[in-house]
Amino acid sequence: MAKLYFRHGTVGSAKTLNLLAVAHNYRQQGKKILLMKPNVDTRFGKERIKSRAGLEMEADILIANESSLKQEDYSGVSCILVDEVQFVTKEVIEELRRISLDFDIPVLCYGLRTDFKSYLFEGSKRLMELADSIEEVKATCHYCNRKSIMNLKHVNGLAASEGPSVELGAEEKYFPTCFKCYRREIEKAQIIRQQQTKGCETSGTDRGQRSQSKELHPLS
Template sequence: MAQLYFRYGTMNSGKSIEVLRVAHNYEEQGKKVLLFTPAVDDREGVGVVASRIGMRKDGIIIDEHLDMVAMAAQERPNCILIDEAQFLTKAQVEQLTEITDTLGIPVITYGLRGDFLGQLFEGSMHLFALADKIEEIKTVCWYCDRKATMNMRCKDGVPVFTGEQIQIGGNESYIPVCRKCYSRQKKTAAAQ
């Protein structure tokens, strides 16, 4: 029975490495994978899934016009993989449930749980509500040895707590932190 998975973690937890690893494993067995990535993620170029350690693979661009259900029905892959799933819309997440439930194709999504203010992204919120399986990909806090649960946005190495929800960036813009260190940094910034 096919299922919809949401595998989430903070920045730097290895989500993109995992997506690329799973795609490789399927393809090495001669199985077909459709790898998708939202158009908004342009860090390595639109349509590119890349990890910070240098692995990369071209993906299918998800935009407001893409009908993933029709593509899956035509292509009949063994698995569908989605990177940066936090950027999906509710309608796109619903397409993934249809692919799983109607076409019987497993869908594995990877993304952030929340933004730099601790708020859920639209895609993450709907994946938490609709996914059959939810799995955390863990990493450690930048400041201590506790599990990182939040993404802290930084500008020139200084934590910031205002701005638009979506600002595409990597290690130069975000660090993984635990809630305690996040709160400490936020209080320090408010006192300045």
């Protein structure tokens, strides 16, 4: 019986590179594969699956939220590979589960487990519940040599813990971290933002006081 696989890792853990290597091996053996990706992932071109190492392939199927994968032709397919699977809906994951069983095709899904706020993505959560095999693609923390388990997002050079979960950015915007470094950077950013807010409030108060002083003591 073919299996449904979930291979997850933090940003920068070479998940897509791993996917492309598997795809290359199948094609070298003359086997037919299907490459899928969510249509919201347009960082390297809408139909391209590209790793940060520079390797790339064209996606065969773009998955939209309302996509139905039942209509696709799976005859002769030896393997299905899905990149950035965290962005698909739970319904798509359930269809991939059925495809692996009904057509006896292994389905390998690659993606993030959690968002930058530490919560499971919808697609990843359903995969954790349904996958036959769950494997971690490991990477080290951006700040130390511990294993990374968190995805840290930077906005204007500071760590962020608020905002939309689905926001595709360049490499410099997201960093793999261990939990210790993740918490430190979040807390440091909160302190800096509080100081900036107080500075703005103080500056506004000073301007208001100067304005009142001019009104009370007009120039003769």
